[in-house]
Amino acid sequence: MIRFERVSKRYTQGHTVLDEISFTVDSGELVFLTGRSGAGKTTLLKLIILLERASRGQIQVNGQNLTGLPLRKIPRLRRNIGVVFQDHQLLFDRSIFDNVALPLRIAGCSRRELGKRTRAALDKVGLLSRERDMPITLSGGEQQRVGIARAMVNKPNLLLADEPTGNLDPELSAEIMSLLEQFSQAGTTVLVASHDLALISRMRHRIMTLRDGRMLTASGEY
Amino acid sequence: MSAGATGKGASHDRASWLDVPRAWLSHHWACAVASIRHLLHTAFTSAMTWLVIGIALALPVSMLIALDNAHRFSSRLDSPVQLSLFLDPEQTLAAAWQLQQTLEEREDVASTRLVTKEEALREFQELSGFDDILLHLEENPLPHLIVVSPADPRMSAGAAANWQSELQALPGAGRAILDMEWVQRLNSLIRLSERLVAAVGLLLTLGALLVVGNTIRLAIENRRQEIVVIKLVGGSNAFVRRPFLYTGVAYGLGGALVAWLVIAATLWQLEEPLRSLAQDYQSEFTLLGLGWKGGLSLLMAGAVLGLSGSWLSVSRHLSRIQPR
Numbered sequence: 001m002i003r004f005e006r007v008s009k010r011y012t013q014g015h016t017v018l019d020e021i022s023f024t025v026d027s028g029e030l031v032f033l034t035g036r037s038g039a040g041k042t043t044l045l046k047l048i049i050l051l052e053r054a055s056r057g058q059i060q061v062n063g064q065n066l067t068g069l070p071l072r073k074i075p076r077l078r079r080n081i082g083v084v085f086q087d088h089q090l091l092f093d094r095s096i097f098d099n100v101a102l103p104l105r106i107a108g109c110s111r112r113e114l115g116k117r118t119r120a121a122l123d124k125v126g127l128l129s130r131e132r133d134m135p136i137t138l139s140g141g142e143q144q145r146v147g148i149a150r151a152m153v154n155k156p157n158l159l160l161a162d163e164p165t166g167n168l169d170p171e172l173s174a175e176i177m178s179l180l181e182q183f184s185q186a187g188t189t190v191l192v193a194s195h196d197l198a199l200i201s202r203m204r205h206r207i208m209t210l211r212d213g214r215m216l217t218a219s220g221e222y
Numbered sequence: 223m224s225a226g227a228t229g230k231g232a233s234h235d236r237a238s239w240l241d242v243p244r245a246w247l248s249h250h251w252a253c254a255v256a257s258i259r260h261l262l263h264t265a266f267t268s269a270m271t272w273l274v275i276g277i278a279l280a281l282p283v284s285m286l287i288a289l290d291n292a293h294r295f296s297s298r299l300d301s302p303v304q305l306s307l308f309l310d311p312e313q314t315l316a317a318a319w320q321l322q323q324t325l326e327e328r329e330d331v332a333s334t335r336l337v338t339k340e341e342a343l344r345e346f347q348e349l350s351g352f353d354d355i356l357l358h359l360e361e362n363p364l365p366h367l368i369v370v371s372p373a374d375p376r377m378s379a380g381a382a383a384n385w386q387s388e389l390q391a392l393p394g395a396g397r398a399i400l401d402m403e404w405v406q407r408l409n410s411l412i413r414l415s416e417r418l419v420a421a422v423g424l425l426l427t428l429g430a431l432l433v434v435g436n437t438i439r440l441a442i443e444n445r446r447q448e449i450v451v452i453k454l455v456g457g458s459n460a461f462v463r464r465p466f467l468y469t470g471v472a473y474g475l476g477g478a479l480v481a482w483l484v485i486a487a488t489l490w491q492l493e494e495p496l497r498s499l500a501q502d503y504q505s506e507f508t509l510l511g512l513g514w515k516g517g518l519s520l521l522m523a524g525a526v527l528g529l530s531g532s533w534l535s536v537s538r539h540l541s542r543i544q545p546r
Contacts, residue, residue: 049454051454051545051546072458072459075453075456075457075458075459075461076456077456078453078454078455078456079455079456080456081456083454083455085454089450089451089454090451091447091448091451093448102451102452102455103455103456105249105252106452106455106456106457106458106461107245107456108244108245108246108248108249109245110244110245111248150455
């Protein structure tokens with residue numbers, strides 16, 4: 001599903017964020033990406049949805065080679081990847097329903113289908129009763145669940161999550177992780193960047209560790 | 223965008239080949255509705271923008287209407303160009319006849335009339351009342367005069383000047399004085415005004431374009447976060463652009479409508495005094511306004527203006543907003 005081959009990311013100032021990274025994530029797998037702040041986790045995720053371009057190496061996502069993918073093809077790529085952001089990236093001027101429905105609107109979903117799928121996603125994260133509320137009325141954990149619902153509403157086969165438990169207490173963090181695990185069990189490939197080693201090592205999935213832009217352990221079980 | 227998709231829901235659940243155009247249409251419809259809702263939501267700002275665009279459009283258009291009417295007015299009037307060709311004072315009457323003959327043979331001359339110096343003096347005595355002084359003159363100081371009408375009575379000022387110098391150069395001819403009738407002057411004035419209106423119209427249209435562009439730029443800034451999120455979850459540039467283009471068209475249309483109202487009100491106000499003026503001059507002249515066709519063209523022009531203004535702004539500013 002995801003394949004990195006000797007991928008480097010270097011900024012013009014000469015700072016190397018990622019150095020010769022190679023790994024593979026198979027279809028349906030749940031993989032954690034860990035490492036200290038600044039180790040390059042976020043940059044790695046950004047390379048997958050082309051928020052950044054790799055300086056060197058090959059990246060394949062869903063069988064598609066991202067090297068030299070033209071700008072106009074980026075929206076289609078992103079539509080097939082659900083992303084959960086650390087800072088949620090919710091729109092506070094519209095209801096929770098409208099936030100979650102946004103990817104479906106972009107995909108051009110029919111109205112009935114849109115209502116059905118949005119409610120199903122909200123139900124999945126336990127927020128169906130609040131669909132008409134505004135995101136500002138939600139707690140941090142609930143906002144993150146809205147973010148997850150939005151990432152999954154389009155039924156992507158790849159889900160990326162960047163520090164989804166960043167500001168949450170342990171209980172809520174575990175809740176969010178088990179939600180991501182459920183998606184993985186339903187067949188979605190999930191890649192989660194997290195520095196919460198205590199939490200992810202309990203979950204018995206593969207862990208990849210980044211240190212100073214290099215991959216320490218790319219394969220093998222936890 | 224915040225408005226729900228307003229199109230009719232699909233009557234079936236399965237995805238079909240019709241879904242893509244239907245979704246496209248429904249997004250267009252949603253954008254149109256949302257842009258109108260947005261304009262009404264920010265009624266005061268929108269009204270200001272409409273007024274600015276309306277005035278910018280109304281000025282050149284009303285000038286065009288005025289020119290059009292002036293054209294119609296001047297074309298109803300005879301506008302003879304006449305040339306008074308004075309002979310050199312020492313030329314004899316025979317020479318004058320000779321010159322008149324030469325003139326009559328020219329193709330650019332319709333008719334000539336000879337006024338001998340004696341006739342001229344008599345006329346002058348009658349009209350001026352200087353009989354006594356003139357009687358003291360030893361000899362008649364006036365030259366013979368030939369009044370010439372051109373074959374083309376509507377010649378332009380430039381052509382008339384050429385013609386004048388040509389006739390002046392004929393042997394025996396002295397000075398030639400062109401009687402540019404006032405209608406001729408009016409015509410040149412109209413031609414000048416047309417240029418002026420074109421220039422002013424161009425500037426004002428450019429101004430309106432910039433007003434739309436700037437308003438859209440502010441709208442883009444206000445919705446920066448929304449644009450970022452849409453791009454993050456896979457919205458194409460066209461999807462992001464669409465609501466702004468509709469907003470631009472709405473601004474342009476509204477502005478054109480304001481312009482139409484302003485012009486209609488102005489004409490309505492002018493109609494009565496103009497009619498009484500025309501009656502005083504026994505003329506049946508009436509003011510011609512925009513009409514339906516002109517009004518619709520104005521609306522169309524407004525929509526195109528709004529679209530291009532927002533397009534300019536969107537293409538400049540939207541690409542700069544990228545998720546990080």
